[in-house]
Amino acid sequence: MDVKFMHNLTDALKVAGCSIGEDLIPVLYNSLIQLQSENHFESIYFWGRIVTLSNDYYIAYGYQKDPIKDRIFFYSQTILEWDLIPTDLPINETDLVRKIKTKFNGNPRYVEIADKFNKSSGEPGVVRLTPSVLFNDEGAMEGGEEEYSRTKDSSRIKSVHLDEIVSSITIGEETGESESVEDFSANKMIKEEDRLAISVKMIDNECHIAPRGFYYKLPDGNIVKAPYFKGLDYSEIGNENNFLHISSHRWTPGKSKQRLDYNGSIDFLQPIDKDIPKGCWTTRIVSNRYLIKHNLLWPGAVFLQDMNLGIHSFFYNGDGVKNLDLPFMI
Amino acid sequence: MSKKNHLLKISSDPGWKMLSDVKTSSTVNHKIKSSIKTQSRKMSVSSELANYLKIKEDNGNISLYTHIQALLDLFIFQNPLRPIEYFEYYSEQLKQYYQRPRRNPDLDFLNNIELNVCNKLTDIYKDTGGEKKEDTTNNFLEYKEELQYEVENEYEENVVKKTNEFDRIVIQDLSKINYLFNKVGCGITNDEAYLIGITINQMSNQDKFKNIRYWGKIFGLKHNYYVLECELQKKELEYKLMILNSLLKNNINNFMDVYENVYEHEEGSMMGIYEQDEEMSKIKLSASRTTSNSMVNESSFVKSGFQDSNLCIPSFAEESDVDDYEMYGFGTNKKSYFVTNQLFDEWVELPLLKPHHIIQSRNINQYFVGDLDAPVKSYPLFRGLEKHYLRAQIARITAVTQISPRDYFIIDHQHRKSNNWTGLSSFQAKVLSQKWNHDYIENINYQPLSVYALLNPTNWVHHTPLITEEGVTRAWAKLRKSQNDYETVKEYVNEETYEMTASIDSVTEVPDPLIPLSEDVYADKVPPWKFETINQFDGTATHASVKSILWPGAFAVACESLVDYTYCGWGQKWQANGFRTPVVLCDEFQAELLVNPATMTEAKDPTYEDEQLFYSKIQQLQEELKKKRKAITHLTVYDVNEEDEERVLTSHDYD
Numbered sequence: 001m002d003v004k005f006m007h008n009l010t011d012a013l014k015v016a017g018c019s020i021g022e023d024l025i026p027v028l029y030n031s032l033i034q035l036q037s038e039n040h041f042e043s044i045y046f047w048g049r050i051v052t053l054s055n056d057y058y059i060a061y062g063y064q065k066d067p068i069k070d071r072i073f074f075y076s077q078t079i080l081e082w083d084l085i086p087t088d089l090p091i092n093e094t095d096l097v098r099k100i101k102t103k104f105n106g107n108p109r110y111v112e113i114a115d116k117f118n119k120s121s122g123e124p125g126v127v128r129l130t131p132s133v134l135f136n137d138e139g140a141m142e143g144g145e146e147e148y149s150r151t152k153d154s155s156r157i158k159s160v161h162l163d164e165i166v167s168s169i170t171i172g173e174e175t176g177e178s179e180s181v182e183d184f185s186a187n188k189m190i191k192e193e194d195r196l197a198i199s200v201k202m203i204d205n206e207c208h209i210a211p212r213g214f215y216y217k218l219p220d221g222n223i224v225k226a227p228y229f230k231g232l233d234y235s236e237i238g239n240e241n242n243f244l245h246i247s248s249h250r251w252t253p254g255k256s257k258q259r260l261d262y263n264g265s266i267d268f269l270q271p272i273d274k275d276i277p278k279g280c281w282t283t284r285i286v287s288n289r290y291l292i293k294h295n296l297l298w299p300g301a302v303f304l305q306d307m308n309l310g311i312h313s314f315f316y317n318g319d320g321v322k323n324l325d326l327p328f329m330i
Numbered sequence: 331m332s333k334k335n336h337l338l339k340i341s342s343d344p345g346w347k348m349l350s351d352v353k354t355s356s357t358v359n360h361k362i363k364s365s366i367k368t369q370s371r372k373m374s375v376s377s378e379l380a381n382y383l384k385i386k387e388d389n390g391n392i393s394l395y396t397h398i399q400a401l402l403d404l405f406i407f408q409n410p411l412r413p414i415e416y417f418e419y420y421s422e423q424l425k426q427y428y429q430r431p432r433r434n435p436d437l438d439f440l441n442n443i444e445l446n447v448c449n450k451l452t453d454i455y456k457d458t459g460g461e462k463k464e465d466t467t468n469n470f471l472e473y474k475e476e477l478q479y480e481v482e483n484e485y486e487e488n489v490v491k492k493t494n495e496f497d498r499i500v501i502q503d504l505s506k507i508n509y510l511f512n513k514v515g516c517g518i519t520n521d522e523a524y525l526i527g528i529t530i531n532q533m534s535n536q537d538k539f540k541n542i543r544y545w546g547k548i549f550g551l552k553h554n555y556y557v558l559e560c561e562l563q564k565k566e567l568e569y570k571l572m573i574l575n576s577l578l579k580n581n582i583n584n585f586m587d588v589y590e591n592v593y594e595h596e597e598g599s600m601m602g603i604y605e606q607d608e609e610m611s612k613i614k615l616s617a618s619r620t621t622s623n624s625m626v627n628e629s630s631f632v633k634s635g636f637q638d639s640n641l642c643i644p645s646f647a648e649e650s651d652v653d654d655y656e657m658y659g660f661g662t663n664k665k666s667y668f669v670t671n672q673l674f675d676e677w678v679e680l681p682l683l684k685p686h687h688i689i690q691s692r693n694i695n696q697y698f699v700g701d702l703d704a705p706v707k708s709y710p711l712f713r714g715l716e717k718h719y720l721r722a723q724i725a726r727i728t729a730v731t732q733i734s735p736r737d738y739f740i741i742d743h744q745h746r747k748s749n750n751w752t753g754l755s756s757f758q759a760k761v762l763s764q765k766w767n768h769d770y771i772e773n774i775n776y777q778p779l780s781v782y783a784l785l786n787p788t789n790w791v792h793h794t795p796l797i798t799e800e801g802v803t804r805a806w807a808k809l810r811k812s813q814n815d816y817e818t819v820k821e822y823v824n825e826e827t828y829e830m831t832a833s834i835d836s837v838t839e840v841p842d843p844l845i846p847l848s849e850d851v852y853a854d855k856v857p858p859w860k861f862e863t864i865n866q867f868d869g870t871a872t873h874a875s876v877k878s879i880l881w882p883g884a885f886a887v888a889c890e891s892l893v894d895y896t897y898c899g900w901g902q903k904w905q906a907n908g909f910r911t912p913v914v915l916c917d918e919f920q921a922e923l924l925v926n927p928a929t930m931t932e933a934k935d936p937t938y939e940d941e942q943l944f945y946s947k948i949q950q951l952q953e954e955l956k957k958k959r960k961a962i963t964h965l966t967v968y969d970v971n972e973e974d975e976e977r978v979l980t981s982h983d984y985d
Contacts, residue, residue, distance in 0.1 A: 011519045022512045234442040282551050288447045329697045
């Protein structure tokens with residue numbers, strides 16, 4: 001949610017059932033603008049909230065040039081001071097996050113032990129790695145967490161490209177060769193801060209959508225926001241082709257040419273109509289005014305558009321856990 | 331002739347020339363040449379013509395000149411196929427293009443918005459405006475009369491009268507509490523709150539309800555549900571039960587007549603009860619697929635719950651528990667719930683809750699669609715429509731998440747014995763005399779706890795009775811049990827002793843205590859409640875809020891003496907380990923087969939002798955048939971006319 005529109009979209013959040021406390025909004029507004037000016041961001045967005053058992057995480061991001069690739073994420077529990085979300089993450093941690101179903105604890109230093117939820121996976125303690133992955137010990141000692149440094153030492157592998165993190169496990173990725181990493185217990189532990197980073201990235205990759213035409217690709221390859229974009233109109237919102245995933249991880253541009261009114265400068269992102277499972281997006285217009293698109297796979301992820309003003313936004317307000325029961329529920 | 335020349339002259343574009351060259355039509359060329367010769371005259375005439383063309387326009391704003399210009403532009407720049415052959419076609423297309431209305435972004439808003447919604451809403455506001463006017467005039471008249479007396483005395487008397495009223499209507503102050511809900515993040519928009527407030531006011535004017543409050547909002551895949559929670563007044567409850575009794579005394583065959591009468595009488599507010607009975611009988615009908623059973627079903631259903639238990643005739647053994655649902659106005663059915671998809675639409679009363687709906691809804695995990703009459707497509711089976719599922723989920727959420735600070739509500743001992751129930755059966759009266767078990771009232775002497783005390787689970791209590799495994803409240807289970815004992819006693823012992831037992835039996839049960847939240851069970855090492863402070867940045871106005879983790883979306887707020895709770899979510903319970911489909915319950919499917927055992931027994935295969943017997947019989951029959959046919963052919967009289975017809979036909983054919 002663009003900080004500029006935060007006050008305008010509170011009603012839309014209420015009808016979507018994703019509202020955060022009203023008294024937080026003025027505080028967030030000011031602290032995020034401060035964050036923007038400190039980091040010289042072009043714009044700053046309030047991404048959402050991850051509800052925990054004690055203190056919730058508030059997530060924001062800003063970018064300096066490219067509105068999609070250069071985004072830098074922050075989290076905060078006090079909503080006044082913002083911390084960078086870790087970006088250097090080993091591959092096995094994303095694997096762990098896929099298996100964890102518990103709620104967030106609310107303490108970024110809390111260590112989740114994967115033992116209890118690892119039972120179902122066939123080989124406990126064996127982490128599959130692609131042969132090309134190398135150990136990378138350089139980044140291990142950064143940060144002041146001595147107590148976990150040992151954990152990191154042994155498990156810090158070449159970090160994953162964050163834009164490729166998806167919650168579903170793709171079989172093709174894993175090769176038959178599996179190496180067992182020496183320290184088993186270390187590989188089943190994950191710090192909540194890392195889990196937060198991975199979960200946020202997963203949600204962002206799978207649910208963050210924008211209306212078609214909002215992002216514009218220039219001939220030199222730079223992506224900019226279309227300055228006079230007025231939001232989708234009533235005739236366009238019924239078609240899922242008109243909503244595009246921001247992340248382009250699985251996207252092969254050849255497919256996009258199936259579209260009749262293909263326009264290379266705006267059709268460079270993947271539309272949501274092929275999302276799995278079918279029906280994971282619900283669309284409705286509430287109060288004769290707000291377009292609400294809920295993602296049921298990640299409960300709490302919502303796309304809003306005020307049809308009168310043309311303001312639109314993505315927002316997440318949930319517990320950061322994927323709804324694996326969805327096929328039973330629709 | 332000159333005009334034609336000039337027409338060509340105007341279009342003295344290179345493109346046109348090329349075109350004419352290609353055609354090499356001598357006449358055209360000649361004309362062009364001649365037009366060049368008459369250069370001296372050209373200017374004056376062409377301007378004249380241009381003027382003519384510019385003036386010439388039919389209905390639209392497009393003049394002939396602009397049309398020709400546009401057409402030529404099209405030929406030159408777009409270079410279409412066969413310009414002369416399709417000349418009319420291109421011209422036609424251009425004309426259609428002119429006809430197309432210009433897009434007016436300002437009008438987009440009005441064209442796309444649903445106008446009838448706005449109309450309905452303004453109608454609602456108009457209605458309320460009218461009422462207000464009447465009120466003011468009345469007050470004014472009263473005021474005039476009062477002028478004769480001392481105003482102050484009159485005022486005091488009014489106050490006394492109001493407080494003396496037995497059934498005072500308690501209405502939630504939604505606008506006030508919504509302010510707090512919004513601070514927690516579970517509130518509704520002002521538009522919604524205002525509309526719901528109007529509805530609540532209208533309902534309270536009907537003088538039927540004792541207590542009305544906004545229960546919350548449940549999201550569906552297509553539409554959302556807004557839910558109101560209402561409690562009936564004593565006289566209204568009595569009236570309803572009496573109607574049901576009279577209905578049962580009459581023959582069931584007259585059911586429809588009574589039903590219609592009641593409908594006229596009650597103007598739809600009773601609809602819920604009857605509808606659901608009818609529906610259930612329909613569902614049963616489709617399940618049993620025998621018309622003979624239907625009457626039994628219906629009768630047993632209408633009677634169920636409202637009459638003494640021994641009158642219930644359970645049609646199937648497995649459904650005997652189905653009939654046993656809590657009486658209107660007691661336990662889980664103490665309050666009735668009204669729902670709507672759109673706030674300007676009518677509010678529909680949900681059917682009574684039945685225990686099997688609760689039990690079945692615990693097994694499923696399913697989103698609502700947003701249509702009350704939609705079937706619930708779930709596994710395991712849910713017997714009922716979406717409204718039954720909705721009712722069951724509302725009951726479950728209500729039972730678990732309606733909480734209040736300690737001592738805020740107390741059990742109403744005052745009205746314990748003051749009720750006289752007339753015109754009801756003995757069991758009904760007995761049940762209603764136990765009703766105080768669940769009647770909590772606001773404690774007048776409540777002293778607000780501090781915010782920090784409110785962050786402690788021991789200071790919050792459940793004030794709604796919990797639902798047992800069987801899908802009923804404990805008080806009801808006890809009542810039923812005592813009633814059953816009493817029936818069995820009645821069967822074996824004679825009248826005198828029965829009175830004795832009845833007096834002994836008089837229920838001496840303890841009401842459900844107000845259980846503190848600290849006794850709630852943890853769900854997989856996760857505490858079931860989350861306590862928060864709201865308004866953290868203003869120390870003087872900090873309040874406590876409680877979130878349910880088991881039912882995401884359920885909130886309770888306490889601020890001084892203002893306490894309320896609401897729900898805003900998808901109506902699904904959070905399960906620590908995800909949803910697991912329960913083990914296949916064979917009984918459900920076996921029962922269908924057990925109804926008619928004949929379908930289950932295996933038939934014997936025919937032996938060789940049987941087959942021979944069969945064939946011989948068939949042969950016999952065939953022979954008999956042949957004989958009969960012969961007899962018939964003998965009997966038929968030769969008809970001349972028929973033959974004639976045949977001949978005619980054949981001759982016709984050959985011709």
